Amino acid sequence: MSFSPLIRQLIDALRILPGVGQKTAQRMALHLLERDRSGGLRLSQALARAMDGVGYCQQCRTLSEDALCPQCSDPRRDDSLLCVVEGPLDVFAVEQTGYRGRYFVLKGHLSPLDGLGPEAIGIPELEQHIARGRFSEVILATNPTVEGEATAHYIAQLLAPRGLSLTRIAHGVPLGGELELVDGGTLAHAMAGRRPIGG
Amino acid sequence: MSFSPLIRQLIDALRILPGVGQKTAQRMALHLLERDRSGGLRLSQALARAMDGVGYCQQCRTLSEDALCPQCSDPRRDDSLLCVVEGPLDVFAVEQTGYRGRYFVLKGHLSPLDGLGPEAIGIPELEQHIARGRFSEVILATNPTVEGEATAHYIAQLLAPRGLSLTRIAHGVPLGGELELVDGGTLAHAMAGRRPIGG
Incomplete structure (x- = not known):
């Protein structure tokens, strides 16, 4: 009840975004209203154009x-x-x-x-x-x-x-990690898929 | 280059939201396009209406x-x-x-x-x-x-x-925490602001 109707509707609408809950939606709505109205309008237009205009590629279906x-x-x-x-x-x-x-x-x-x-x-x-x-x-x-x-x-x-x-695609240990932190299934794949090195 | 222009523009526009980087914006854009187009259109309208319509209260300035x-x-x-x-x-x-x-x-x-x-x-x-x-x-x-x-x-x-x-408003220890985790400044305020209890 402490926000006016248009602001409440904006907060509700922002919650459809994945990972956005009530508090984040409030912060986003007030950020746009107080600091970036032109950005908010640009986002509104980009959403409308994409939702109406984007379909699927005839060949690859992306x-x-x-x-x-x-x-x-x-x-x-x-x-x-x-x-x-x-x-x-x-x-x-x-x-x-x-x-x-x-x-x-x-x-x-x-x-x-x-x-x-x-x-x-x-x-x-x-x-x-x-x-x-x-x-x-x-x-x-x-x-x-x-x-x-x-x-x-x-x-x-x-x-x-x-x-x-x-x-x-190959399974194995990801680059940059530590072996002791890799799960057993992944490490088993990495061992089974071992390849010759150097020489 | 791997997204078509309307999708790229939508991803760019989503990045104006606080806390939203490139990866999150991609995820949001594709979520709306693949799963919730009517939600995306509703968000577009809520944004347009709020950005154009919301001003400031004449009395309290909210x-x-x-x-x-x-x-x-x-x-x-x-x-x-x-x-x-x-x-x-x-x-x-x-x-x-x-x-x-x-x-x-x-x-x-x-x-x-x-x-x-x-x-x-x-x-x-x-x-x-x-x-x-x-x-x-x-x-x-x-x-x-x-x-x-x-x-x-x-x-x-x-x-x-x-x-x-x-x-x-009073400074002091927040409810539900542990004293040893409270910073020194806050605890000093809580001690100085101590109040009689019970009796």
Whole structure:
């Protein structure tokens, strides 16, 4: 009752953002109102334009307002490589590695308990995409979670008859950590996947 | 380069929110685009309406789209009590305590090094407000920081000739903590401000 209606509505609306609770929403609303109204208006416009204008790339199915996303419309990328990920943020993450092949973006991972089967996450479209393309390698870069692994294995089985090279991103110890802090499962993968060094 | 322009603009715009960096902004943008477009549109509208419509209460100077904020327009509140705070969020905090007097909202605290003198934070308006009202007590509830204390003392000196009761919120140990974790300055205040108990 201590904020006027428009401010209360703004605080409520900010709470739809992930990770934003009541206190953070209050702080955000008052910050914009007291210090950055032009920024607030710019955010309002950016939201309206993106919510109305952004759809999905016709080829890789990532979010994009154009028929083809920046990755699919770039003629300089390697058409023989396809990287399969769970969502648009993963495209961003893989781009940071210097990968310059193509992508296919699933809608998450298989999750039978939630009723998410192959159709729900877009695996038929992935098959069509691969049938139309001329890929020599498909990199399965779903998340290193139980569901992500299961999804990668499902896709690998499905694609096996096509005679493509099917690869999975490596599991192992992350750079910069300490061995004693790495969980046992990860360390077991790192040991099993050991490679020759030097010489 | 891996997001299309509208998505990049949305991510940039979200970064004006306090505490939101690049990764959080990406997560927020993709969450809205993939899971909650109607929420995103509602946030866009709430922002536009609040940025354009919210001004300041004519009496207490808190943020409000009406000429009088909910606190100033409520006839049932105690007109003899005035609580002076540094900002609109403090009104919300003090309301939680059950206080039902009136408010005056400064624009922050005195900060000579930043060029913020009495005029910049609205102290002349506070004096006019008190001259017009019939307050018997003025509670100085600026923050318990060096600047907040200095601001409270400045206002107390300024108002001393008016014969009002001038009070400052108590300093002491917060509820629910452990004494050994309380800083020395706070504990010294708590000792000096000790009060009789029981009997």
